[in-house]
Amino acid sequence: MCAPVGGKCRAPCVRQQRLRGNGSREAPALPSSLPGRHREQGLISTVKMELDIQCEEMSPSRWAELLTTMKSCKTIRLDDCNLSSSNCEDLSSIINTNPSLTELKLNNNELGDAGVEYLCKGLLMPSCSLQKLWLQNCNLTSASCETLRSVLSAQPSLTELHVGDNRLGTAGVKVLCQGMMNPSCKLQKLQLEYCELTADIVEALNAALQSKPTLKELSLSNNTLGDTAVKQLCRGLVEASCNLELLHLENCGITSDSCRDISTVLSNKSSLMDLSVGDNKIGDSGLALLCQGLMHPNCKIQKLWLWDCDLTSASCKDLSRLISTKETLKEISLIDNNLRDSGMEMLCQALKDPKSKLQELWVRECGLTTACCKVVSSALSTNKHLKVLHMGENKLGDAGVELLCEGLLHPNCNIQSLWLGNCDLTAACCATLATVMTTKQCLTELDLSYNPLEDEGIRKICEALRNPSCNVQQLILYDILWSAEVDDELRALEDSKPEVKIIS
Amino acid sequence: MAGWVLCVTLVLAALAGVEGESRYEKFLRQHVDYPRTSTLAAHRYCETMLARRQVTAQGRPCKPSNTFVHAPAQDLVAACSREPDASGFQSTPTAMGITACRLRGGDTRPPCAYRARQVQHHVRVACRDGLPVHLAGTYAPPQ
Numbered sequence: 001m002c003a004p005v006g007g008k009c010r011a012p013c014v015r016q017q018r019l020r021g022n023g024s025r026e027a028p029a030l031p032s033s034l035p036g037r038h039r040e041q042g043l044i045s046t047v048k049m050e051l052d053i054q055c056e057e058m059s060p061s062r063w064a065e066l067l068t069t070m071k072s073c074k075t076i077r078l079d080d081c082n083l084s085s086s087n088c089e090d091l092s093s094i095i096n097t098n099p100s101l102t103e104l105k106l107n108n109n110e111l112g113d114a115g116v117e118y119l120c121k122g123l124l125m126p127s128c129s130l131q132k133l134w135l136q137n138c139n140l141t142s143a144s145c146e147t148l149r150s151v152l153s154a155q156p157s158l159t160e161l162h163v164g165d166n167r168l169g170t171a172g173v174k175v176l177c178q179g180m181m182n183p184s185c186k187l188q189k190l191q192l193e194y195c196e197l198t199a200d201i202v203e204a205l206n207a208a209l210q211s212k213p214t215l216k217e218l219s220l221s222n223n224t225l226g227d228t229a230v231k232q233l234c235r236g237l238v239e240a241s242c243n244l245e246l247l248h249l250e251n252c253g254i255t256s257d258s259c260r261d262i263s264t265v266l267s268n269k270s271s272l273m274d275l276s277v278g279d280n281k282i283g284d285s286g287l288a289l290l291c292q293g294l295m296h297p298n299c300k301i302q303k304l305w306l307w308d309c310d311l312t313s314a315s316c317k318d319l320s321r322l323i324s325t326k327e328t329l330k331e332i333s334l335i336d337n338n339l340r341d342s343g344m345e346m347l348c349q350a351l352k353d354p355k356s357k358l359q360e361l362w363v364r365e366c367g368l369t370t371a372c373c374k375v376v377s378s379a380l381s382t383n384k385h386l387k388v389l390h391m392g393e394n395k396l397g398d399a400g401v402e403l404l405c406e407g408l409l410h411p412n413c414n415i416q417s418l419w420l421g422n423c424d425l426t427a428a429c430c431a432t433l434a435t436v437m438t439t440k441q442c443l444t445e446l447d448l449s450y451n452p453l454e455d456e457g458i459r460k461i462c463e464a465l466r467n468p469s470c471n472v473q474q475l476i477l478y479d480i481l482w483s484a485e486v487d488d489e490l491r492a493l494e495d496s497k498p499e500v501k502i503i504s
Numbered sequence: 505m506a507g508w509v510l511c512v513t514l515v516l517a518a519l520a521g522v523e524g525e526s527r528y529e530k531f532l533r534q535h536v537d538y539p540r541t542s543t544l545a546a547h548r549y550c551e552t553m554l555a556r557r558q559v560t561a562q563g564r565p566c567k568p569s570n571t572f573v574h575a576p577a578q579d580l581v582a583a584c585s586r587e588p589d590a591s592g593f594q595s596t597p598t599a600m601g602i603t604a605c606r607l608r609g610g611d612t613r614p615p616c617a618y619r620a621r622q623v624q625h626h627v628r629v630a631c632r633d634g635l636p637v638h639l640a641g642t643y644a645p646p647q
Binding site: 052054055079080108110137139165194222250276278279303305307308331332333335360362364392393417419421422445447449450452474476478479480481484487501503 | 552556561570609612632639640
């Protein structure tokens with residue numbers, strides 16, 4: 001049994017993670033020995049040979065311990081563990097001597113170019129069969145790109161490279177693109193978010209895309225590309241023979257100007273299932289243009305992210321047509337667009353169409369009020385496919401939720417995950433929510449965060465949770481004020497029903 | 505607060521929050537970062553802090569929003585001795601630096617991606633036994 005500083009431990013200690021104060025990673029004093037037990041830390045699944053550690057400072061002895069474990073791991077994730085280039089030397093030999101290692105995630109460690117240099121020594125060995133490499137936010141610069149290029153050219157086993165959040169720049173990524181051009185490179189997924197790329201990168205990218213029929217996923221989010229570059233990229237994508245499945249261009253400086261070209265990609269690439277243009281001011285006019293491609297029979301889009309795109313209710317006519325006719329569309333995110341009740345009403349009409357196969361709808365922070373809840377309710381009592389509904393950050397109020405619950409209770413409704421955070425809810429609506437929890441076996445996840453439910457409301461929810469016919473597994477209650485007594489009640493409830501997680 | 509350390513034990517059938525943590529300590533963990541941590545990637549402040557403070561973790565859905573206050577804990581404790589408002593909350597007398605983190609995208613499964621907004625706001629808290637235990641919200645200084 002572990003005996004840590006400053007807190008109680010539950011028995012048995014299966015996993016242990018250390019918490020840092022103030023965002024720093026001071027390693028707390030560890031018990032020097034645990035009687036008769038192998039001290040396990042982080043997440044080591046010995047069956048699956050996966051090492052998964054996040055936010056843990058590594059003492060030299062701890063590192064030595066882990067290295068032994070890593071020798072036989074299939075996947076290694078060491079995220080924000082204060083690793084540096086010196087750790088990379090060790091990792092390099094692990095890569096070299098562990099033929100079963102397929103996945104290496106080292107995000108959020110200041111490895112620097114020197115660190116990557118070491119890593120790549122191991123990566124370049126013929127014995128290395130690494131498939132997935134994550135080096136996000138590792139303080140890399142363009143100087144790393146030459147070495148990464150060699151890896152891309154030499155390792156056909158490498159199918160995924162995630163190097164976002166590094167100041168690689170256009171010059172650096174141009175070098176990466178050269179690596180991709182090598183026929184030995186069989187890259188499938190490339191993630192270049194926040195890499196300080198500019199419009200100039202597109203020429204090199206297009207050349208790489210032409211040569212890479214294996215490429216399935218491309219993310220260029222959070223690079224100031226602009227319309228001209230994005231249009232050029234779209235032309236390149238259409239010409240390329242790759243069966244692109246995912247394209248993420250969030251916050252790329254796209255306006256309605258690019259939407260016709262993005263539309264062309266949609267109507268040409270039936271392989272494209274996942275498109276995100278969130279955080280770009282495309283507006284209603286841009287959305288109208290996008291819909292031309294989205295509605296095209298060739299387009300088999302499944303997941304569409306249009307969050308914070310400056311859309312208003314005017315876009316909802318086109319969005320409704322999309323939802324009710326595009327049977328491949330499973331998920332749509334419209335967060336932070338001023339759709340308003342009138343817009344939501346149109347979307348709900350679409351949800352009532354039997355052709356709609358939408359499973360997940362995100363309308364968080366869309367300017368909705370109680371007024372739209374009747375129509376939403378009506379949609380919920382008709383639609384059998386919708387599984388996940390995010391309506392947080394809208395002033396729905398108790399009255400609104402009461403109306404929603406009517407629809408939720410309908411036998412047709414199959415909602416599994418419901419998010420109503422910060423919706424101006426009080427204890428008054430909790431009785432009805434409790435009824436939904438104990439009636440709808442399909443409901444497994446419920447978020448009521450940031451609502452002033454108070455002790456009275458929380459107690460009603462707890463009562464529902466205790467009920468054996470309640471199937472809720474995750475109850476999310478962030479930022480709600482309750483008393484110490486209710487706090488104890490919640491803990492006791494979790495102890496008595498271990499399949500339930502109360503997250504706060 | 506330097507050297508303040510908590511031990512977390514996660515059992516497979518997880519638990520709410522950190523074992524043995526008081527509500528005040530939880531408040532500090534989720535909402536106070538002073539001095540403001542300088543993260544390796546400045547634009548990933550929210551992601552880094554929420555992970556380090558164990559708000560986001562594998563197996564937990566992404567928290568849709570979270571506010572970090574960049575003021576000493578004492579300043580927030582001091583707010584507890586002020587006159588409560590109609591809702592029973594107390595506000596800090598001066599505006600303080602805060603970072604409001606909002607989930608972006610359309611996924612509640614980690615990795616969680618956030619948008620950060622830094623402003624100078626008054627902070628409203630709920631207090632119990634003279635200590636802040638709940639962040640009720642923030643507001644801009646009246647002009």
